[in-house]
Amino acid sequence: MSGKNSMGTGRTVTERQLYRDLDRYMKDRGCQRRMRSIRADDKAVCIVEHDLPLDRECVGRTVKIHVGNLFSPRTFELVEESKAVAADPRHTELLAAAWGALGLGYGDDSRQAV
Incomplete structure (x- = not known):
């Protein structure tokens, strides 16, 4: 698992963490994104899990x-935190089953945002 540290905030960004977007337009929608990987250009690839x-x-x-x-x-x-997800593998299985039932698949690149 790769990760990045920020000394200023004390927060470590790692794979499988779930984040809620606090942007003024997104906060009320409850937009949540799970971090999948960190690319070499410091972009985090995330999967949208919830967005009303x-x-x-x-x-x-x-x-x-x-x-x-x-x-x-x-x-x-x-x-x-990513450790909570890793500690309970049923969480990942549940998400995979839900996405599969919806025909989405985990990280289905055919549905990428433009």
């Missing part, structure tokens, strides 16, 4: 967020 009222259109999409934004607690709230 556009759930059906957005869930499962891949979005890219600069890692520096994930370090900021004012921009993104860390909802779930």
Whole structure:
């Protein structure tokens, strides 16, 4: 598992963490994104797990967020630490089953945001 550290905020950004977007337009929608990987250009590849009222259109999409934004607690709230997910493998199985039932698949690149 790869990760990046920010000494300024004390937050570590790692794979499988779940973040809530605190942007003024996204906060009320409850937009949540799970970090899948960090690219060499410091972009975090995330999967949209929840976004009201556009759930059906957005869930499962891949979005890219600069890692520096994930370090900021004012921009993104860390909802779930990656260790919690790793400790309970049923969580990943549940998400995979839900996405499979919806025909989304985990990280289905055919539904990438433009």
